[in-house]
Amino acid sequence: MRTGLSSLPIDDVLAEIRSVMADHTRLVLAAPPGAGKTTRVPLALAGLLGEPPVIEGRIIMLEPRRIAARMAAQQMATSLGEKLGQTVGLTTRVDRKVSSETRVEVITDGLFTRRILSDPELSGVGAVIFDEFHERRLNSDLGLTLAMEAQGALREDLRILIMSATLDTESVSRVLACPVIESEGRQYPVETRYLGRSQDRERIEDRMPVAIRKALKEEDGSILAFLPGAREILRTADQLDGAPESVRVVPLFGALTPAEQDAAVSPAPEGTRKVVLATDIAESALTIEGVRIVIDSGLSRVAEDAAGGLGTRLSTVKASRASVDQRRGRAGRLSPGVCYRLWDEAATRGLMPAPVPEILKSDLSGLVLTLAEWGERDAGRLIWMDQPPAGRLKSAQDLLVTLGALDAQGSLTPLGTEMACLPLPPRLGALVASAPSPAERALAAEIAALAGERGMGGSSPDLRDRLAGFRKDGSPRARSLKAQAKSWGNGADPGGDMAKLLARAWPDQIARKRPGSAGSYLMASGRAAMLPETDALAKQDWLVIADLGGAAKEARISLAMPIDEAVALEIGGVVSEDRASFDPRTGKFTARRVKALGAIVLSEAPLPKPKPAICAAAMLDAIREEGFPAIGADDVVQETLARIGMLETAGCIEAGGMSLEGLVESAKDWLLPLLKRQGASVPPPHAVREALVTSLDWQVQEALRRDAPLNLELPSGQTARVDYLDDRAPLVSARAQAFYGLSEHLKLAAGRVPVTVEMLSPGMKPVATTQDLGQFWGAGYLDMAKDMRGRYPKHDWPADPASARAHEGRTKKRL
Known part of the structure; x- marks a missing residue:
């Protein structure tokens, strides 16, 4: 170990990491926040801590956030006594400091995708490290998939290291087929105090200042307060204006200047306390000196599918249990601490275990464009941590076809090739690449630069105001973006009609x-x-x-x-067409002939007899809006999913984790033909079930028919319906006499799943339930039969039901 470096928990496993990386091409490293993995592991592998190098060539470390990338690179360079850009380099969208000496380069995950597309062999790179992988950012997932593709086809010697603060290491190592190393870290005890949720829907930026003042009175030390976004941070800071001189209030979010970010993470001046108002950027990647108090709003701002715009929208949601646990842990890095939570203790149990991976909920148009440039039209052929949803892939491909980036076969067009070369979301890439003149391209590049950087040019929703603010802005970040815009616009002077461009x-x-x-x-x-x-x-x-x-x-x-x-x-583009809407409550269609720009109706007239295809499209819209209850088919769809789930759990089939949401998204593929045949009539539930089952692989269809039947024939000759939606499913109910003669219990899924048998009295009331008939006949039945003989003396209650003749529950006289 290099002398002069302070001891960190990760140091205990550095030798093991070096050894495994020398012998294996993939590794998963799990280490809690504060263990030191981000700043020690790359240096150790590069041989910069006093040991020989394990990795030949440059080590690239991906960070999901620009601020984390900059601070990690700066801290590593400082630990080596060097300036950034020498042995340790940095590459972000707005900053690049690397040289021929650089051995470790920290890079944002989106830029790594561009790099591997331009150089699939990753020439000169010995290892790729994916840091903070637990955040499951879309770019990180895509980058890992492409890195594994390159490793498998072009670079068998390339090393891949996944590092995470909280991670399901078993599933990750299973996908990567690699060993796991875990670092215990170092954590002091943290007391948790619940302050309860607001009863009157008070804004979080109004509640947080109250909690901060309370903590300042009750505890010593600096405070780290988690808020969902910049807007809430600035409003909270405004309400804390007038705090004592001994308390410094500093914000921390991605859009701040480097100097402002450095001020947030640096130690408080002697004799003062610091209150850092941060987004979830401070959960794990950054170390903030002096903090022993955490105040958690319990909220996060996450990217979700926006079906337009810049590809995603930011929504405020409850933070996951993994996130709030990480936030709490920030109070115990340096000494015993306190965590105030702005919710009730019972609510913690209801939080999602971990954040939903972005690949499952975000717009995938950028991913599909990247894969097209990579030469892969079918995402299912690649290895993913989580398979991209088929419906979202289809929507992304449709958008790219509309933008002209892909042709009808899914191949990259010349316009798509130009769009892919721009480090922009597809919409902004199309804006620049499709501009008809040099001046308009330069104007489009300016718009793309400010639109792709939140907060740039001010906060006005009017693009004209934002562009004027951007042009006047002389900050380093603005200057860097202007230089990029100039390169995208090929150096021309901007001009043209902005509205037409948009x-x-x-x-x-x-x-x-x-x-x-x-x-x-x-x-x-x-x-x-x-x-x-x-x-x-x-x-x-x-x-x-x-x-x-x-x-x-x-x-x-x-x-x-x-x-x-x-x-x-x-x-x-105005069109004239026939349209219909379907009302699930009445089962009626309303049709009209319209002149419209998309959904904007300019004029319309009634249409008494709509065509079947128009009715089918209306019914499909209702399903997208309300799900399968819109056509009365929710039970049969849920039942089919339950049957498939039972067979998957039992190991009879592999159906790829079908879900109700996925079936709604893919209804156009498997249900639309039936809807077209039905015309203006709602299809019966059994027809919807048949359409769904028929759309499945033949092996799954056969397994459903053979091992998860809808009905079972009982010894009495009766056909009993199998209930797959009951909490006790699979469940079969019939009069007790229908089960006589059965010495072995009923089972499904190739004999791996016992059926829950519900026995009914002659009056059709439940009297007994069992999943083991053999045991029941010798025990529970005796008590049941004694009771039934008293209540139904004319019916058959034999002493040995396992050997008795089954029947439909007739009286003794009719037997």
């Missing part, structure tokens, strides 16, 4: 103000969007929207500009 890239997000509304708009895509009534843009009848935030039902417009109606109709 409309060409976002034709589905041209929006018209709803009649009689104040700030509510309907987009051509069919989604609703809104602006505050007081916003100047809300006075405009037509907008073209570039970005959205907030809830999915009526998203908040965060970037837009006015567009002339004639221009909107010309670019958006």
Whole structure:
């Protein structure tokens, strides 16, 4: 170990890590926050801590956040007594400091994708480290998949290391087929105090200052307070204005300047206490000196599918149990600490165990474009930590075809190739690459630079205001983005009609103000969007929207500009067509012939007899909105999923983890043909079941028929329905006499799953339940029969039911 470095918990396993990485090409390392994995492991593998190098060539370490990348690189360089850019380098979208001497390069995960696409062999790279992998960012998952592809096909010697603070190491090592090393870390005890949730829906930025003042009175030391985003942080800071001089309030979020971020993580001056107001960026990747108090709002802001805009929207959700545990642990890194939680203790049990991987919930258009550039049209052929949902892949491909990035076969077009070379989401890439003139391309590049960087140019939703603010901004971050925009725009002077540029890239997000509304708009895509009534843009009848935030039902417009109606109709493309809507409550269709720009109806007339395809599309829309209850088929779909789940659990089949959400998303593929045949009639539930089962692989169909039947024939000759939705499923109910003669219990799934037998009295009331008939006949039956003989003396209650003749429950006289 290099002398002069302070001891860290990770040091105890560095020798083991070096040894395993010397002999294996993949490794999973789990170490809690504060163990030192981020700043020690790359240096140890590179031979920079006094031992010979294990890895030949440059080591690339991926960080999911720019601030974490910069601080990790800076800390490693400082520990070596060097400036950043020498032995340790940094590459982010707005900063690059590397040289020919660089042995360890810290890079943001999105830029790694560009690098491996341009150089699939990763020439000169000896190892790729995926840090903070537990965050399960989309770029990290995609980068890992491509790295494993490169390793398998081109670079057998390439090393891949997954590092995480909290991780399901068993499942990760199973996917990667590699060993696991775990570091215990070092943690002091932390007392948890629950302050309860607000009873009057008080804003979190109003509650947090109260909790901070309470903690300042009750405890010593600096405070780390977790809030969901920059808006809540700044509002909280405003309310703490006027705090004593001995208390410094500092924000910490990604859009701050490096100097502001450094101020947040540096030690408080002697004689002062610091209150750091941070997003979840401070959960694990950053060390903040002096903190022994954590105040947790219990909220996170996460990226989710936005079906437009810049690919995702940011939504505020409850943090996962893994996240709040990590936050709590920040109070015990240096000494015993205290964690205040702004919710009730019982609510902790209801939190999700871990964050949902972004690949399962986000827009996948960037991923599909990347795979097309990689040369792979079928994502299912690759190795993923979590397989991308088929429905989201299809939606992403449809969007890329609409943008002109892919052809109908899924191959990259010349426009798509140009879009893929730009480090931008596909929408912004299309905006730049499809601009018709050099001046318009330069203008589009400016728009893309500010739109892709949240908060750049100010907070106004009006693109004109934001662009003016961006052009005036002289900060280092703005200067870097302007340089990028200039390179994307090929150095030309910007000019042209911004509204037309946006409309060409976002034709589905041209929006018209709803009649009689104040700030509510309907987009051509069919989604609703809104602006505050007081916003100047809300006075405009037509907008073209570039970005959205907030809830999915009526998203908040965060970037837009006015567009002339004639221009909107010309670019958006007006069509005349027949449309219908379906009301699940009445089972009736309402049809009309419309002239429309997408979902924006310009004129319409009644249509008495809609065609079957129109009715089918309307019913499919109702299913997307309300699920299968819209057509009365929820039970049969849930039943089929339960049958498949039972067979998967029993090891009879592998069906790929089908879900109700997935079936709704894929209904166009397996249900639409049936809906078209039905025309204006709702299909009966059994027909929906048949359509679903028929869409499955032949082996699954056979297993359902053979090992998970809908009915069972009982010894009495009766056919009994199998209930797969009961809590005791699979369940069969019949009069007790129907089971006479059965010495062995009924089983399904190739004899691996016992059926729950519910015996009924002659009056059809449940009297006994068993999953072991052999044992029941010799024990529980005796008590049941004694009771039944008294209540139903005319019926058959033999002493040896296992040998008796089964029947339908007739009286003795009729036997």
